Structure formats: C-alpha cells, structure tokens
Amino acid sequence: MSNLKDIKEQEIDLDKVYAYVEFPDKISGRCGSYNSAYFKSSIKGGVFLRECRDCGIHARKVYKHR
Secondary structure: OOOHHHHHHOOOOOOOEEEOOOOOOOOOOOOOOOOOOOEEEEEEOOEEEEEEOOOOOEEEEEOOOO
C-alpha cells in the first residue's frame, strides 16, 4: 500500500477506495480535496465506506469488533 506522501504526489484516482489511515481528513469530517462535508456513506460488516459527493473520492475505515 502506498503512504500519504505518495498519494499527495500522485493525482487522486477516483476509481480507487483509499484506506482512511492512508488518506485521512485534513479537517475532521471534511473532504481533503473540496473541503466539503457532503458524503454518501454506508457501513456493512464493520467497514465504513464514504464517498464525497462533490469530487467522488472514496475512503474506507475498518472497525474491529471487540
């Protein structure tokens, strides 16, 4: 997996689902590209998927059950 520095240097691929730890929010709850808080999101099987409705970037966060 690539790290945050590599992703910043490359153009963002909107077809890829980025891991939240690889591409975290610059401002909590806001898209890093458009500073938007308008997302389409879902959770299934402990995986949270979020898509920015302005730019289309996808992010996922995996939650482990205790």
